[in-house]
Amino acid sequence: MTESAAATGTDWRAWQDSWDRQQEWYMPDREERFRVMLDMVEAFAGPEPRVLDLACGTGSITDRLLKRFPKADSVGVDLDPALLTIAEGYFAGDRRVTFVTADLADPDWTAALPYSSYDAVLTATALHWLRAEPLAALYGQLADLVADGGVFMNADHMRDDTTPRVNAAEHAHRQAARDRAKAAGALDWADWWALAAADPVLSGPTARRFEIYGEHAEGDIPSVRWHADTLRAAGFAEARPVWASPSDALVLALR
Numbered sequence: 126m127t128e129s130a131a132a133t134g135t136d137w138r139a140w141q142d143s144w145d146r147q148q149e150w151y152m153p154d155r156e157e158r159f160r161v162m163l164d165m166v167e168a169f170a171g172p173e174p175r176v177l178d179l180a181c182g183t184g185s186i187t188d189r190l191l192k193r194f195p196k197a198d199s200v201g202v203d204l205d206p207a208l209l210t211i212a213e214g215y216f217a218g219d220r221r222v223t224f225v226t227a228d229l230a231d232p233d234w235t236a237a238l239p240y241s242s243y244d245a246v247l248t249a250t251a252l253h254w255l256r257a258e259p260l261a262a263l264y265g266q267l268a269d270l271v272a273d274g275g276v277f278m279n280a281d282h283m284r285d286d287t288t289p290r291v292n293a294a295e296h297a298h299r300q301a302a303r304d305r306a307k308a309a310g311a312l313d314w315a316d317w318w319a320l321a322a323a324d325p326v327l328s329g330p331t332a333r334r335f336e337i338y339g340e341h342a343e344g345d346i347p348s349v350r351w352h353a354d355t356l357r358a359a360g361f362a363e364a365r366p367v368w369a370s371p372s373d374a375l376v377l378a379l380r
């Protein structure tokens with residue numbers, strides 16, 4: 126844990142909560158997505174899995190994992206120093222959790238991990254920050270990290286360009302709901318980062334994360350089919366969606 130995270134008396138739970146509210150502004154069904162993800166962890170790996178929380182941010186998946194499966198272990202990996210500061214502060218002293226700083230686009234990122242095999246590798250709302258080519262390469266690395274019979278799950282925005290009118294109507298409907306929530310005081314991405322930048326503990330790591338990413342890394346949003354096909358080509362035995370919303374899907378790949 127960083128020294129500042131230990132010493133400040135920062136309310137890490139409050140930062141977790143405000144992160145969740147901000148993410149829910151984009152994805153009102155985020156909790157349902159997590160619930161199905163953990164149902165599938167239980168189905169394939171049982172109640173004591175070793176999990177890799179990939180692009181963990183503040184550790185949202187790890188938090189829900191440990192509440193539901195107290196005997197699980199989790200390694201969180203991310204590149205964002207501000208979100209990792211919140212994660213480290215929030216989980217401080219919990220021996221079930223380890224955080225690692227690494228860039229998933231770096232071909233050697235797995236060298237930073239404490240274990241070479243995981244029962245489940247889980248990720249949410251993150252891999253659309255990568256371009257398709259590095260994402261396909263990452264899927265190849267994940268096939269090596271997931272234990273036999275274990276699973277990889279990616280919950281993310283997934284776009285189907287064959288349905289433009291459906292996409293437009295769904296997008297307009299979702300945007301109207303966001304506009305209403307914003308008028309009622311909801312924070313979006315930019316608002317939330319402005320709060321972090323103004324916080325005495327988070328301002329330094331927040332400045333560093335903007336140097337790394339800018340506002341947001343530019344990636345691709347491939348279709349469910351692309352993800353499933355690419356995961357099979359990467360070495361997974363089976364892959365398909367296990368949940369979907371109008372804008373997102375949860376793709377599961379079995380090793």
Ligand SMILES: C[S@@+](CC[C@H](N)C(=O)[O-])C[C@H]1O[C@@H](n2cnc3c(N)ncnc32)[C@H](O)[C@@H]1O
Pocket residue numbers: 148179180181182183184185186202203204205208227228229230248249250251252254255342
């Ligand atoms: C929108 S957040 C989602 C965080 C968390 N999974 C959640 O659901 O709350 C996207 C995360 O992906 C991480 N990320 C994006 N590109 C990355 C990369 N190349 N290496 C490591 N982490 C990355 C970001 O730092 C950020 O924490």
